[in-house]
Amino acid sequence: MSTRRAVSVRAAIRSLGPASPAGTPWEAVRAGVGALLGMAVVGAVLVCSGVDLTTGLYMIAPFGATTVLVFAAPSSPLAQPWPTVVGSVLSAVVGVAVTLTVSQPLLRVVLAVGLAVTAMIACRAVHPPAGAVALTAALSPDAVHALGFRFALAPVAVGAVLLVLVATVYGRATRRHYPFRQFADEPRPPERLxxxxxxxxxxxxxxxxxxxxxxxxxxxxxxxxxxxxxxxxTDPLDAASVMSRDLITVAPDTTPERLAQLFGEYGFTSLPVIADDGRYVGVVFQIHLITALGGHRTPIGAVDVMDVDLPVAHPDTPVAALLPLLADGGCDAVPVLDGDHIVGIVTQTDLITALARQTLRADEAGPVPGDESPVPSL
Structure with missing residues (x-):
């Protein structure tokens, strides 16, 4: 019994620690800079030097909490434009209505927050900082009596809309999806469940x-x-076992004409770009070259159309780690590097071929005695 109790105590203590995985330094900086920009824009528009009860252009504390959600947790349903704007405005309306009709402070506060939560759930617009909007209204009777229901328009609606707009632009600039993805009728291959x-x-x-x-x-x-x-x-394959080694590489200054010639001559869809000292610097994809040549600005060399943000692997990287990368429509090939030098490239064709061989071998060998697990199929 004592051992079981000790285990329960340790589990309870662990439950008090962080529940989310550790964020990367890049994500911390991305969210922090976004929050700074968002608050700067809202502050500039709402004149944060004081409270203007004529126009309603002033800052309120709930904007800080909204900023955390839209920049640090942009994929959360609670941070999306509908709950951010509608939830905030709805809570402001509820808070103003309660403040104008209830004079007793404690009753005013509990009614404002409780009714705001109920209204947000009913309208599918739950936004935690909006509870603080209702609380702000209930704690500021002088401002509410001066502004009336205009409080829901300014500062609340103006601030919420500004934060959503800044988060949308900033999300695209930093390659984060905001607003979040909608379910597609024809999803990408990894999402066809x-x-x-x-x-x-x-x-x-x-x-x-x-x-x-x-x-x-x-x-x-x-x-x-x-x-x-x-x-x-699958068997423990690594990148070195499946990668293409007979690489045709190009220099950063290779002309578009030469790139097109190489694509046509060898039938490849990607060409690694190598610097003069042999370092890997990027990959030119055929589709990117075609898109660039069809644009208004003609590329001068491979450096103008190459992709430098591809994920990379090492010779001992497990195939299991490559599967999600190449199944995503945004990545057609993964360069394999040994230090700064490219030693191969794993394409979707390479991966399919390797998995097909394993499936055929498994079928020929038959099931392993005592193993009832199904063999993966393509």
Missing amino acids: GLTEDELTDILARYRQSLNLGVADLARLIGAAELQAAGHR
Whole structure:
């Protein structure tokens, strides 16, 4: 009994620690800079030097909490434009209505926040900082009596809309999806689960996660987990076992004409770009060259059209780690580097070929005695 109790105590202590995975330094800086820009724009528009009860252009504390959500947790359903704007405005209306009709401070506060939460849930617009908007109204009777329901327009609606606009622009600039993805009728290959939007919505509701995760993101997570599991069910292959080694490389100043000639001559869809000292610097994809040549500005060399943000692998990188990268439509090839030098490249064709060989070998060998797990198929 004492051992079981000790285990329970340790589990309880661990539950008091951080619940989310550690964020990367880049994500911390990205969110911090975004919050700085968002508050700067809102402050500039709402004249943060004081409280203007004529125009309603002043800062309120809930904007700080909204900033945390839209910049630090942009994929959260609670941070999306609808709950951010509608939830905030709705709570402001509720807070003003209660403040104008209830004079007793404590009753005014509890009614404002409680009714705001009920209204947000009813309108599918739950936004935690909006509870603080209702509280702000209830604690500021002088401002509410001066502004009336205009409080919901300025500062509340103006500030919420500005934060959403800044978060949208900043998200695109930093390659984060905001607003979050919507469930597509024709999802990308990693998200083709055989589940409908209604079924995914039911899963979220069943596990009470509707406020924590969107349907499209759930599809992405399930697809990524299935790919990762498929990699574990294969033999322990690594990148060196499946990569293409007969590389045709180009220099950064290779002309578009020469690039087109090489694509046509060898039938490749990607060409690694190597600097004069042999360092890998990027990859030119055929589709990117075609797009650039069809644009208004003709590229001068490979450096103008190459992709430098591709994920890279090393010779001992497991194939299981490459599966989710190449199954995503945004990545057609993964360079394999030894230090700064490229030693091969893994394309979608390379990966399919390797998995097909393993499947054929598994079929020929038959099931392993005592192992009833199914063999992965393409």
